[in-house]
Amino acid sequence: MLNQGTSLQAWAVARSIFKGCVALPWWQSDKFPSIEPHNCELKFLSFGPMQDVVFSEENILNLHKGIFALPEFRFWIKHPFSAFQKIKTLQKFGSYLKSREENLEYLIVLLATCLEATAVYMNHHAQCIKLLGSEKGTVCFFLKDINAPLITLTKNGNAYWETTFETPEIEPRVKLSFDSINTGILSCLGRINPLVGSALGNYQVDGYLPLMDKVGYCSRLTAKDLPLII
C-alpha cells in the first residue's frame, strides 16, 4: 500500500505495470517472480518483495514516459538471476504495450494497466477520494457478445479499490460493454469522449450510472496526470 512520503504518481505507475504484466497472455504466476510493488527506502519502490529490482521514483516515472531507466545497481547485484528475469518481464511488457496489437489480449493488458492506475488514484488522490465518498461495489468491463468480464474494478466494505480478473460472485453495480476491441483500446487511450461514445454506441453502460461517472472522471484525472504514451 502507498506509504506516506511515496509519490502517488510513481506508485500508480508501479501498480499499473504490475497489473499490466499479470494480464500479459504469457504470464503465469507460478513461473514468474512476483513484481507486485513494495515500498522500499524513501523515494524508492521495489518490484516484488525481494528488493532485487528497485527503482527510484524518478526512474519509475521515466519508465512511464518511455525514457531509459535503470534499476538501482546496489539492489540487483545481490540477486542478479531473479533481477534479470524481472527486468526481462518489464521490457517485454513495455514492448507489448507499444505493439498496439488489435486483439482481445492486448485490450485486457491495456485495461489492466489503465484501470489499476485509476484504482490507485481512487484510493489515494484527494479529489478522487472526495468525489467517490462512500461509493463501493463492483464495476465490470465487458466486450460485446462475451459473457465473462474482461476486468473488474471493485471495492468491498472499507477496503481499497482494486482491479481483478475474476468474475465477481455478486451482481456488479455497473457494467460497461465495449462494442469492439478497437473501441476499448481507444477508450483506454482517452481518444473517445465518454458522452459521445455512449451516444453513438461505442460502448454501453448499464446499472448504477453515477458510480461509472465517478470512475470515469477519476480515470480521466489519472490519465491527465499520467498520460499513456504508446
Place this chain on the structure above:
Amino acid sequence: MRSHNTSEILFKRASRVIPGGTYGHIAPASGLPRHFAHFCSTGHGAFFHDVDGNEWIDFMCAYGAVLHGYQNPRIEAAVEKQRKLGSIFNHPNEVVVELAEKLTQVVDFASWSVFAKNGSDLTTWAIRVAREQTKRPLVVKALGAYHGVDAWCDPGLGGRIDSDRSDVVEFEWNNLNQLEDIFKQKKNDIAAVILTPYHHAAFAPSEMPTEDFWSQVRGLCTENGSLLILDDVRAGWRLHAGGSHRFFNFTPDISVFSKALGNGYAISACVGIEAVKSAASEVFLTGSCWNDAVAMQAALSSLTMCVEGNVPQSVMTKGQFFSERLEQLAKGFNYSLKMTGPPSMPYPWFEGDENLFLIQKFCQLASKQGLYFHPHHNWFISDAHDQESLKKSLELAGRAFEELDS
C-alpha cells in the same frame, strides 16, 4: 423498427461543434442513449416526434417544463400576440407587472416577485437574499438534492474547488435530528434552509416528507432566525395551484419557480414575504433577456389556466390513474413496481433493483413501443395526457412487460 439514423447523424454533427454533443440532464449518458432519440422536431399535446419521425407518448414533458401539453393553443395565442409586439426592450414590458401581481395573488405568502430564465438563476439569488437578510453565511440543504447548475449545488464532478461548498451544510432528507444538530452547532451562522417540497433525487425513489417534517423545519428556521427557501422549480404547479407549500401545509419565506411556470418558455420566478423585500432589493439581479415579454405572457397564461382549471389537481388525478394501473400491470407479471413520489410526477422503482438494471431494461423495451419512460428521473404528467393517451400507454407498457418477461 424505429429508426434513429437521422438522430445519430445529427448527433455526430453536434459532437464536432458542441462539447459532448449534448449536455447536462439531456446528455445521452444520463438516459438510455441507444434507445431514445437525441433530437426532437415537433410536439403536440402529450406527444412529440423525434427527428426521425418517430412518435413518442411523452412522460417527461420536457423534464417538467410542459404542464399544459406541447403547443397549448391558449398559451401559444398569447405568445403569438406578444411576439408581434416584440419581446426584449430597453425597459420591461407591462406584462412583468401583470405577472408579478398575478403571482402575489396566487401564492398566499408572496408580497413580491422577481423573474429570470432558469431555476438556478433564482435559487442561487434566493440564498444571497437570505445572506443579505440575516448577515449569515451558511446554507443548509438536503443531501443529494438538486437545486441547479451553480457551483454550490451542481451534481457534476468537474470544475469544482473546495471553497465552492464551504458554506453549504447537508443533512439527510427527513432526518430531523441531523437538522436539529446542525442548528445547534451552527446556530448563528445559518442564513437559510433550502429544500424541495419532497425529495426527488435522480437514480433513487422519491421520498415524501414525514408527517411532521415541514412543521419542524419551519419551526427550526423561525426559532433560529434563518429563512426557509422552497425550491419549487420542479414540483411547482404539479402539486397545488397556490404553490407546493400548500400541498404540504406550511409557509416558506421564499419560493422559487420555473419549469411549468412558462409551459416551455424560459422563465423563472422568485416570490417572497414582505419582511425580506428590502433585502431582495439589495442583491443585484439581472440578465439581458430576463425581461422577456413573450415568456412572461406564456407564464401569465399558464398560471391563469392553472388556477382556473385547477390543473395541479387534474394532473394529480391523471397521474394516480396511470400509476396505479402501471403498478397493477407490473404485478401481473410478478414485478413489484412502486411509483414513488406524488402521482403527478412519479418516480418508478422496482423493488430490489438498487443497481437499476431492471428499470433500464423496462424503459428500453418501452422505448421500442414509443413510450418515453425515463429510467433514472421522475416522470411528469401533463394536462394534455387524456384517458386515451394514458390507456394507450398502459397497453404499450403491457407489451414491454411481456417482452421483459420472455
